[in-house]
Amino acid sequence: MSSTSKARLAVAGAASAALLLLGSAGVADARPGSDAQAVAAVADPAYATWIADVAAVTTPAAGYLEQRLGVPGGRNAVVLDIDNTSLETYYSGGITTPAVKPVLALATLAKAKGAAVFFVSDRTELLRWPTEGNLKAVGYAFDGLSLRPLFTFDPVQATKTKTRAAIDQAGYTIVANVGNNLTDLDGGHAERTFKLPDYNGVLP
Numbered sequence: 537m538s539s540t541s542k543a544r545l546a547v548a549g550a551a552s553a554a555l556l557l558l559g560s561a562g563v564a565d566a567r568p569g570s571d572a573q574a575v576a577a578v579a580d581p582a583y584a585t586w587i588a589d590v591a592a593v594t595t596p597a598a599g600y601l602e603q604r605l606g607v608p609g610g611r612n613a614v615v616l617d618i619d620n621t622s623l624e625t626y627y628s629g630g631i632t633t634p635a636v637k638p639v640l641a642l643a644t645l646a647k648a649k650g651a652a653v654f655f656v657s658d659r660t661e662l663l664r665w666p667t668e669g670n671l672k673a674v675g676y677a678f679d680g681l682s683l684r685p686l687f688t689f690d691p692v693q694a695t696k697t698k699t700r701a702a703i704d705q706a707g708y709t710i711v712a713n714v715g716n717n718l719t720d721l722d723g724g725h726a727e728r729t730f731k732l733p734d735y736n737g738v739l740p
Contacts, residue, residue, distance in 0.1 A: 581735055583627050587638070589733040594638040597712060597730045598645055604711050604727075605649035613679075613708040614646040615700060617715035618657040620739040621732055623670065635674035639714065639732075643676055652679040652708060656699045656720075658692045659683050697723030 581589070605612060616639065619625040623633040643653050653676070659667055661683045668681060682699045690698075696719065700710055704725050713726035716739055721729040733739070 591638045593730050593732050594642050611708045612711045613652040615654050615656050615713045617720040621716045626739045647677050654680040656682045656696050661686050693719040700725035
């Protein structure tokens, strides 16, 4: 095996481990008898419940996009969070995380209507290669992926707001911003925001 192939395997292994850590980041303390375990037993939603709750948000969002993007002219864009918004991070233990199907349908609709699709995530730049590969593998077509720059310690909301402002400055009108946390949505630079369920922080 060449040195280049070995390096790629090393990077892929590190990225996969990091994605697995991301997938377990929302799991509460499961030590026997802990308060967190009792809370998790009540607050952790069933997968079917979560998908139904997501669809309850994306269905009106799709209706809005049908109407908003039916108006010709302008450079429109949709901004999507990744973890537990576009990808099933909390519910997946695999290396390739499945798409959240109602959100994938929303992104596909936006592209079909001529809008650009941008992902804005708090994942670190170290995860760019596996993140891009994962998103493409599960069916997302997109125009940009913004991740947290290395050695940047600004609050999540601040970095995401700056990114949306930059999309604005590039000449796009962000017609919809979709995420499952308020830090994905607060800060402006979007005509409409659509909040998916996080169940009081259970799904980060």
